[in-house]
Amino acid sequence: MVILLIIILLFLIYQHINKQIPILMYHRIADIPNDRNTVSPIMFEQQLQYLKKYGYTTISLQDLYHHFTLKSPLPSKPVLLTFDDGYEDNLINALPLLKKYGMTATVCIISNWIGQENNWEDYKNKPSCRTMDLAQLQEWLKQGMLICAHTVSHPFLSRLNNEEILHELASCKSTLEEQLHIPIEFLCYPYGDFDDRVKSLAKQAGYKAALGIFKGTNFWRNDLFSLKRVVISSRQPLWEFSLKVSSLHMLFIGMRILEYRIKQCRDLSLTTLLQCIFSKQGNKKDINKSN
Structure with missing residues (x-):
C-alpha cells in the first residue's frame, strides 16, 4: 500500500511539473568574472544553441497569458526568456544572439533607471555599466523583443504602504507607455518580493500578470500574478541549464x-x-x- 501511494504521489508530481512552462530569469550578458548574475556571451550562446537544437520555441508573456485565460495552444516545447533591469549589454550582447537563433526575450524596465549608470549597486571591483536609454529600448522593440514593467525605483514592494506601492506600479506603467508608445500589460516584482496586497494593487494598476521568482509562490498552483521563474546564473554548466528548461x-x-x-x-x-x-x-x- 505504501509503495502504491508513493507511485501515485510521484505520478501526480510528474503530471504537475510536466504541464509547467519554464520562465528563465537573466540579468546581465557580459564578461564579468565571479558575478553570479552575469552570464557571459559565450555561455548565453551555448544556451541558445541548446534551445535551438532540442526544439524549444520562445514565447511571450502575452502568449502565456492567452494560454492560461483562453486555453490558446503553445508550441510543443515553449520557453520564456526574461531579463531584469534592462542593462545596456542586453541590447549589445544578447540581442544579436537572440536574432541569430530566431528567439525573443522580454526585458523588465525600471522607469527611473532608463539610461542610467548602475550606481544603485555596490559594484566594488566590477566595472560600471548602464541601462538602455529610450533610443535603445525602441531598437529592442523594433527588433521584435518585448518589454514589461519593473516599477519606478526597484523597491521591496511588500515593505511599502498601499499608496507607495500603487505609485511604483501605476507610474512605471504610464511612464513606459508614454515614452515607448506601447501598452505595458505585464509586471516583474523587484527581488521577487510581493504579497497578496501587492498582487491586488498590481491588478488595480491594470496589469494582466506579474513575474515573481520563488518567494511567495505556490508550487502546486498556477497564479498569473505570481509566475514562478528559474534563475540562470553564471555558475551552472550546460547540463544544469538543460534541466532548468525541461519539466524538471x-x-x-x-x-x-x-x-x-x-x-x-x-x-x-x-x-x-x-x-x-x-x-x-x-x-x-x-x-x-x-x-
Missing part, C-alpha cells in the same frame, strides 16, 4: 520554495514548522497568529 525546472523552483520557507520558519516547533513549510505563503507571522 519545477524541482529547482520547488527546492528554492522549500529552502525559503524553512528559513522563515526555523525558530518554530516541529509541528508548527511543518505547518509553515506547507502553508500557502510559508509565513511565520501568519502561522503564529493561528496558534
